[in-house]
Amino acid sequence: MLRVRLVIPLAVLAVLVAAGTAQARTVPSQPPFRVLVFDHLTQSQYHYLAKRGAVGLLVPGVGPTTNRRQALAEMLRGSEVNARLGGVPSGPRLITASAASGYPTGCCFIVVELPPKGAPAPNDQRYRVVVVGRGYHGVLTSPTTRIPGLVSIVDIAPTVIGHSRGALGSQLVSNPTAAVASLNRQIHANNRLKFAALLVAAGFALFFLLLRSRAAITVIPAVLLGSLGLAIAQVTNEILIMTVLSLACFLGGLWLARVCKDDLRLLALFVGVLLLHMLLLARRPEWVAVSPLGPTQNTRFWGIGNQLETLLIAPLLLGATISRRLFGTAGFAAFAMLSLWVITGNKFGSDGGGAIVLGVAFAFLGARLLRIGARGFVTLLLTAATVVLGIVWLDLRVPGPNHLRSAFGHGLTGLWNVAVNRVPLSYAPALHAWTLILPIAISFVVTMVIAYRLARRHPARDLVLAVGVAVVTSLLVNDSAGYVLSGGIACAAAVARFVPSYSPLRLPVLSRAPLVPQPVANEATSE
Numbered sequence: 001m002l003r004v005r006l007v008i009p010l011a012v013l014a015v016l017v018a019a020g021t022a023q024a025r026t027v028p029s030q031p032p033f034r035v036l037v038f039d040h041l042t043q044s045q046y047h048y049l050a051k052r053g054a055v056g057l058l059v060p061g062v063g064p065t066t067n068r069r070q071a072l073a074e075m076l077r078g079s080e081v082n083a084r085l086g087g088v089p090s091g092p093r094l095i096t097a098s099a100a101s102g103y104p105t106g107c108c109f110i111v112v113e114l115p116p117k118g119a120p121a122p123n124d125q126r127y128r129v130v131v132v133g134r135g136y137h138g139v140l141t142s143p144t145t146r147i148p149g150l151v152s153i154v155d156i157a158p159t160v161i162g163h164s165r166g167a168l169g170s171q172l173v174s175n176p177t178a179a180v181a182s183l184n185r186q187i188h189a190n191n192r193l194k195f196a197a198l199l200v201a202a203g204f205a206l207f208f209l210l211l212r213s214r215a216a217i218t219v220i221p222a223v224l225l226g227s228l229g230l231a232i233a234q235v236t237n238e239i240l241i242m243t244v245l246s247l248a249c250f251l252g253g254l255w256l257a258r259v260c261k262d263d264l265r266l267l268a269l270f271v272g273v274l275l276l277h278m279l280l281l282a283r284r285p286e287w288v289a290v291s292p293l294g295p296t297q298n299t300r301f302w303g304i305g306n307q308l309e310t311l312l313i314a315p316l317l318l319g320a321t322i323s324r325r326l327f328g329t330a331g332f333a334a335f336a337m338l339s340l341w342v343i344t345g346n347k348f349g350s351d352g353g354g355a356i357v358l359g360v361a362f363a364f365l366g367a368r369l370l371r372i373g374a375r376g377f378v379t380l381l382l383t384a385a386t387v388v389l390g391i392v393w394l395d396l397r398v399p400g401p402n403h404l405r406s407a408f409g410h411g412l413t414g415l416w417n418v419a420v421n422r423v424p425l426s427y428a429p430a431l432h433a434w435t436l437i438l439p440i441a442i443s444f445v446v447t448m449v450i451a452y453r454l455a456r457r458h459p460a461r462d463l464v465l466a467v468g469v470a471v472v473t474s475l476l477v478n479d480s481a482g483y484v485l486s487g488g489i490a491c492a493a494a495v496a497r498f499v500p501s502y503s504p505l506r507l508p509v510l511s512r513a514p515l516v517p518q519p520v521a522n523e524a525t526s527e
Helices: 002-026 043-052 068-077 153-161 176-210 215-233 238-259 263-283 285-289 306-344 352-370 373-396 411-420 422-432 434-454 458-477 481-495 521-526
Strands: 034-038 053-059 109-113 127-132 138-141 150-152 169-171
Touching (some): 043 053, 043 127, 150 153, 176 238, 176 434, 215 238, 215 285, 215 306, 263 306, 306 481, 352 373, 411 422, 434 458, 434 481
Parallel strands (some): 034 109, 053 138
Antiparallel strands (some): 053 127, 138 169
């Protein structure tokens, strides 16, 4: 009887296991992607593949140069190394790839073009990539770039091995090949004009400063809004881009200066510009990225780059000063924390260097405005560092691409590597381009002297000094010295024209009316 009781459950279990195994075998597994490398895709091949899958532009590496060896090593390993640090990552290969030509057949393959063989060449070209199979259609979307149609070389490996968090996606558009071609032209034009856009902003800010016009303050918000407008309109004509930016600085600066006649309206302008960037960075990061003042698309795809970070110094310092004047210390602290959140947060700017720059600048400015000396500066600096580290800690708990993960995700080793790499990534390139950097540096110093002398009132001189501290800090922690110095010229000229419009806001209080003693009739007669 005991044997019967044991045999029956075991028989039922065997039947269920067999049925489950049979059912599992009947469900087809997804075939893996094959990676096919083409030297060049013809137009007919490209359009044929585009009809079957999703297309995009492939950025073959990180840094100023690349070649076939570096791009292939990064693609097979799913990791990247800046070209200034060698460009070839170490570690095992995660995927394989094969050379191909003609029209690929079958299902589930990724076709990529890679740079030619030979010595490293400028990394300013983007190459075609097509993913066919598994429901890919339209244009490719990348968690690394956050720009529809733009793909990083490190996105290929996660897509092949089926890593859900790092794999490419796709979204439907009416004409994928035309959309990708337009994006390529837009990136090309904006990358060529980034330095010119900063010089235009600096030139008009200096022009209004020398005219002693209040428009010097509003030039930077005007050019920031003009840059966003060009990105939203997807303008690719370089002449039109420069014309719009020049008109935005001149006419936009004059109009905003006329509208923002007092401190409250000026503060509303700065808060509006900051919140607009915050919203677009969270919802439409490509509008901030693919713009004349956005980051370059061969190193930092999304977020706030050195150009935008430097130009934001002036409106953010001005906004903190006005907030302190209108709403006291609490207003200064609230505006500074909002600014640090937008610059540091991974959903927004994700700019570690910018967080350091603003943290030091806010601490210096706060110590000057509050008259709390060196100890107060150290206290404010530690407070800003605590806020930034708290934001970074919260963001690192969320998986996914994060510009700050390499620095803060590996403890002291990551921070040490960042500090050591400042030499090849920042200082050595600046020394190599000294013929360009030196004249701009001299111009910045001259602008600082002029701005300080023209800043008649105490708050404006504090602002000029804070801009100088921010620019020097940025030169120490960031790369792109030319961008930082050019943007610093615009910021120094802008803050020098700040003149407070009225006294701080105060809550109404009831005051006692003066009492005049009046003689009492009885007392008067009694005397």
